[in-house]
Amino acid sequence: NRSNQPILTTTNVIKDFSGLRALNGISIKLYRGEILGLIGPNGSGKSTLVNLISGIYPITSGKISFEDHDITNKQSHYIANRGIIRTFQDPHNVANMTVRENLLLGNHRLYQSGILSCTINFKRSLVEEQEMLVKVEQIMDLSELAHYADDQVGNLPYGIQRIVEVARAILAEPKILLLDEPAAGLSETELKLLIQLIRYVKSRGIPIVLIDHHMEFVASLVDRVFVLDSGEEIYSGDMKGMKQNKQVIEAYLGV
Ligand code: ADP
Ligand code: MG
Numbered sequence: 001n002r003s004n005q006p007i008l009t010t011t012n013v014i015k016d017f018s019g020l021r022a023l024n025g026i027s028i029k030l031y032r033g034e035i036l037g038l039i040g041p042n043g044s045g046k047s048t049l050v051n052l053i054s055g056i057y058p059i060t061s062g063k064i065s066f067e068d069h070d071i072t073n074k075q076s077h078y079i080a081n082r083g084i085i086r087t088f089q090d091p092h093n094v095a096n097m098t099v100r101e102n103l104l105l106g107n108h109r110l111y112q113s114g115i116l117s118c119t120i121n122f123k124r125s126l127v128e129e130q131e132m133l134v135k136v137e138q139i140m141d142l143s144e145l146a147h148y149a150d151d152q153v154g155n156l157p158y159g160i161q162r163i164v165e166v167a168r169a170i171l172a173e174p175k176i177l178l179l180d181e182p183a184a185g186l187s188e189t190e191l192k193l194l195i196q197l198i199r200y201v202k203s204r205g206i207p208i209v210l211i212d213h214h215m216e217f218v219a220s221l222v223d224r225v226f227v228l229d230s231g232e233e234i235y236s237g238d239m240k241g242m243k244q245n246k247q248v249i250e251a252y253l254g255v
Contacts, residue, residue, distance in 0.1 A: 005068075007032050007207055008053070008084075008176055013062035015048055015231075022048045024231045025062070030176065035198070035208045037218045037239075040228035041251055046211045047089065049228070050178045053209075054086045055079040066176070083175030087182060091165035095154030099145055099164055102153055103136045106168030132171075139167045142200055143193050159190035166197055177201055177208045183217050191217060227251070 006029035015023040023045045030036050038046050051057045053064055055076035064072045071079055093102045140146040143163050148156055153164055166182050179198070183191055191214075198221055201208060212218050218225070219239050227235040227242060229251040235242050242248050 004032050006030055007067055009063075009065045010049070010053065011063040011065070013049070013052060013064065014060045015045070015052060015057065016060045022231050023052070023228075026228070026231075026233060028226055028236075030207050030209060032207055033202070033205045034223040035202055035210055035221050037222035037225035038209055038211045038228070039213070039215075039218060039225055040234075043230075044228040044251075045231040046228055047180055048231075050086055050180050050209065050211065053079075054084060054178060080172075083173070084178065085169045085172045085174035085176070086178035087165045087169050087180055089180045089184065091161045093153045093161060093164050093168065096152055098150050099140070099153055099156070100136060100149045102164055103139060103145075103168055103171055104132060106171035107132050107135070108172070135171060139171055139197075143167050143197050159186040162186060163190060163193055163197070166194060170197065170201055174201075174206055177206055178211075179208060180211045181213070182210070183212050183214045195220065 008028075008030040010026055010028050013023055013026045014021065026045070026049060028036070028049075038049065040046055048057070052059045055071070055074050055078065058073050062072070063070060066079075066082060066084060069082075071082070094105070097105075137146070140149055143166075145160070145163065145167060148160060153161055156164070162182060162185065166179065169177060169179075182194055186194060195217070198208065198210070202221075210218065210222060222239065224237065225235070225239055225242050226233065227245075227248050229247070234247040234251060235245045
C-alpha cells in the first residue's frame with residue numbers, strides 16, 4: 001500500500017570518488033511491500049547507491065532516512081542491525097562452511113554486515129536455536145538447496161552460491177532487502193529458484209530494491225523502476241513507460 005509513508009528515502013544524494021561524481025543528486029523512495037527495480041548501464045551508480053544505503057561508503061552530501069531515522073553515514077553494522085540487509089554482486093558466503101552453516105550464520109544480522117568472523121560464538125537460547133533450524137530448512141526447501149545442505153559452499157556451482165547468498169540475507173529477517181544483481185550468471189533453473197525466493201520475500205511484505213540487467217526477470221517482479229545513467233536519474237515509474245522513454249532507450253543503445 002503506497003499510501004503509507006516510505007520506509008526508505010534518499011534525498012539529493014551525491015557521491016564523489018576522487019574527482020568522479022558517481023551519483024548526482026539521487027532521490028528515491030521505497031514503500032512498504034513493494035519491489036523497486038534499480039536499473040541502468042554498467043557504471044551508472046547502482047551498486048554505489050546500495051553501498052551508501054548500507055553504510056559501506058560515506059556519502060558526499062544528501063540524506064538517507066529509514067523509518068523516520070536519519071541513517072546518513074551510519075556504520076554498516078548499525079544499518080544491518082536495524083534490518084537493512086544487502087547482498088553483494090560477488091557472493092560473501094564462507095566458502096569452507098556448508099550451505100546449512102552459512103544459512104545459520106545468516107540469521108545474525110551483524111554477520112550480514114561482514115564485520116563478524118565465523119569464529120564468533122553467537123549466544124542463542126535452545127528455543128531460538130530450534131526456531132532457527134526450522135527456518136533454515138524452510139528456506140532450503142523453497143530454494144531447493146536442501147540437496148546441497150551439507151556441501152561446502154566453495155565447491156558448489158556459482159549460481160548456487162549466489163542463491164545461498166540471497167537465502168542467507170532472507171534469514172536475517174530483513175526489513176528491507178537490497179539485491180545487487182542476484183540473477184547474474186544464473187542458469188534458467190537457478191533463475192526460477194531465485195524468483196521463488198524473491199516472491200516469498202514480497203509475500204511477507206518485505207520491500208526489495210532489485211538491481212539487475214536481465215529485463216525479463218526484472219519485469220516479472222518489480223512494481224516500479226528507477227533508472228540511472230552516469231549517476232543521474234533518467235526515469236522513475238512503471239516498466240511500460242520505461243520501455244518508451246527516450247532517455248532510457250538512448251542510454252541502453254548508447255546513442
Ligand atoms: P554500477 O553498479 O551501476 O555498474 P557502480 O556504482 O559500481 O556502477 O559505479 C559507478 C561509478 O563509480 C563507476 O564509474 C565506478 O568506476 C565508480 N566507482 C564505484 N566504486 C568506486 C570506488 N570504490 N572507488 C572509485 N570509484 C568507484
Ligand atoms: Mg554494480
